Amino acid sequence: MPDEELKRELKRLNRRVFLSGGAAVAAGLLGWEWLQSRPQEDHLPWPLRKGLELNESFAKTYFGEARLIREFPREAAGDIRPNGDVGIDDDDFEPSAWKLNVAGLAGGPLDLALADITALPRVELTAEFKCIEGWSNVVNWTGARLADLVKKYPPKDMTGSSYVSLETPDGEYYVGLDVPSAIHPQTLLAYEMNGQPLNSDHGAPLRLVIPVKYGIKNLKRVGRLAFTRERPKDYWAERGYDWYAGF
Secondary structure (H helix, E strand, O other), X not given: OOHHHHHXXXXXXXXXXXHHHHHHHHHHHHXXXXXXXXXXXXXXXXXXXXXXXXXXXXXXXXXXXXOOOOEOOHHHOOOOOOOOOOOOOHHHOOHHHOOEEEEOEOOOOEEEOHHHHHOOOOEEEEEEEEOOOOOEEEEEEEEEEHHHHHHHOOEOOOOOOXXXXXXXXXXXXXXXXXXXXXXXXXXXXXXXXXXXXXXXHHOOXXXXXXXXXXXXXXXXXXOEEEEEOOOOXXXXXXXXXXXXXXX
């Protein structure tokens, strides 16, 4: 192909690419403006919220007690960054006065001490903690299965109690779980990390460890746990994230 003809062809192609790219950018901006103008549903434009709900329905179809997260040898465990302190401000927290308030039980609400939790069967789990930001660490946890707490302190109506709500003592951080996730065999109320009692940054004296969910669901310093028929509020779902937060 002669040089002049080649130059004309390259110019034509460059013009086509520029026009196509411009049209794609314009379509993207218009689509984004349309999306942002949609009515809100649970703090998100409804098309985005429906997309998250669709992801949740897919995840639930293959979730179950037999679906276990990979566990690692104890020696594979390492440190984990604290990454968040909402609800664990130590200025007004008195460790010796801590109790776990449990509501929605057949026998009425209870205030459990840490000794009541450590009296449950002791379970050790070394698993990957996955942050929604994209990083992960293998951590060793020791605690009691939430399922064992349910066995000892049964809810008022397990068939009607479709959800579990957990909050920090001050109520500033809160998560909601579906019952199957809450009573999954790898869901723990943990009081030790890497062989040592939890420190304040990691939620002492008791935190939720649920490795089938992203870290945003692994609530530190559990102060209240309730069985409920209504879907509980969730801190990060109110800020545009997935309520289910499973993988």
